[in-house]
Amino acid sequence: MLIRRKKSWEIREVLATPEAVFLDRRRFLAGTGAAAGLIASAPLRSALGAQDGDPSAGLYPVKRNPAYTLERPVTPEQINSTYNNFYEFGSYKQISKAAQSLVIRPWEVRIDGEVEKELTLGIDELLARMPLEERLYRLRCVEAWSMTIPWSGFAFKALVDLARPLSAARYVRMETFYNPKMARGQRQSWYPWPYVEGVTMAEATNDLAFLVTGAYGKPAAKQYGAPLRLALPWKYGFKSIKSIVRFTFTSKRPVNFWQQVAGREYGFWANVNPEVPHPRWSQATERVLGTNERIPTRLFNGYGEQVADMYAGMKGEKLYM
Numbered sequence: 139m140l141i142r143r144k145k146s147w148e149i150r151e152v153l154a155t156p157e158a159v160f161l162d163r164r165r166f167l168a169g170t171g172a173a174a175g176l177i178a179s180a181p182l183r184s185a186l187g188a189q190d191g192d193p194s195a196g197l198y199p200v201k202r203n204p205a206y207t208l209e210r211p212v213t214p215e216q217i218n219s220t221y222n223n224f225y226e227f228g229s230y231k232q233i234s235k236a237a238q239s240l241v242i243r244p245w246e247v248r249i250d251g252e253v254e255k256e257l258t259l260g261i262d263e264l265l266a267r268m269p270l271e272e273r274l275y276r277l278r279c280v281e282a283w284s285m286t287i288p289w290s291g292f293a294f295k296a297l298v299d300l301a302r303p304l305s306a307a308r309y310v311r312m313e314t315f316y317n318p319k320m321a322r323g324q325r326q327s328w329y330p331w332p333y334v335e336g337v338t339m340a341e342a343t344n345d346l347a348f349l350v351t352g353a354y355g356k357p358a359a360k361q362y363g364a365p366l367r368l369a370l371p372w373k374y375g376f377k378s379i380k381s382i383v384r385f386t387f388t389s390k391r392p393v394n395f396w397q398q399v400a401g402r403e404y405g406f407w408a409n410v411n412p413e414v415p416h417p418r419w420s421q422a423t424e425r426v427l428g429t430n431e432r433i434p435t436r437l438f439n440g441y442g443e444q445v446a447d448m449y450a451g452m453k454g455e456k457l458y459m
């Protein structure tokens with residue numbers, strides 16, 4: 139699947155890092171003399187961005203990692219940015235407007251639990267320390283729709299290395315912000331806020347596990363889970379927790395948000411498998427957003443080569459819900 143072959147559809151990938159962004163920036167730099175080396179100064183960075191003053195705007199676009207490309211066109215940004223699951227802002231797809239009330243600076247990320255030294259750092263400090271790159275990933279929601287997204291971010295493994303976990307750490311538990319004043323969905327008190335997710339250490343350090351900070355060659359839009367969100371393309375979308383504020387390394391398997399809401403329908407592993415239906419619908423096919431296509435779903439969402447080994451011999455685990 140990740141074998142590189144040039145095909146006619148590849149031209150559409152330019153949506154990922156729009157050439158216009160590069161060109162505009164170069165023109166801007168030429169016009170201000172910034173090309174002479176001022177590029178790293180903070181005020182200039184935000185001036186470059188046109189991303190509502192997001193201080194990280196100057197970091198994008200980042201270089202695409204050619205190991206992560208796909209034989210499917212990128213979902214248009216217009217479609218992706220207006221069809222989202224982000225229950226903190228409402229339990230329906232059209233939350234993009236409401237999500238603009240998410241305040242993403244200051245944003246602190248806490249790393250704690252079974253680590254050599256617990257630590258809290260600001261998102262911009264984290265961004266400065268992590269090796270940013272762009273990857274094209276599929277996203278397959280448990281609701282049987284899918285997209286292809288040009289994410290920017292860094293390998294989860296880089297954060298694990300920063301955290302220096304102890305041998306007692308077997309899982310990473312992640313938590314979204316909790317602020318019902320800011321996020322109106324969190325006033326729906328029957329949900330077990332904050333949103334929680336978890337992965338094993340093997341999953342967190344798998345090459346495919348990616349922490350997202352940007353999309354479409356820019357800082358991530360708020361509705362995607364800015365400023366820090368997970369992408370686990372071989373699992374159903376609900377594992378890809380948004381707007382993370384905390385990583386806890388732990389010996390105990392976390393119980394995630396959807397397990398707490400409906401444990402009969404959603405589990406810890408949530409690996410994509412067309413042959414294991416959801417209790418209320420089939421997972422055999424998926425609707426490709428932005429097209430009229432319905433295509434067959436693939437085991438591990440097509441990423442089996444990179445991830446299947448992690449689950450070999452796990453008898454008795456519900457790996458596909």
Ligand SMILES: Nc1nc2c(c(=O)[nH]1)N[C@H]1C(S)=C(S)[C@@H](COP(=O)(O)O)O[C@H]1N2
Pocket residue numbers: 221222223224225226277278279280314333361362363374375376377378379380381
């Ligand atoms: N905090 C939080 N993270 C979340 C969700 C959510 O409601 N809250 N929804 C999940 C689900 S079900 C999916 S399919 C993806 C959707 O990501 P997208 O809106 O960027 O496509 O985010 C996941 N992460």
Ligand SMILES: [Mo]
Pocket residue numbers: 223278279280281374375376
């Ligand atoms: Mo989802």
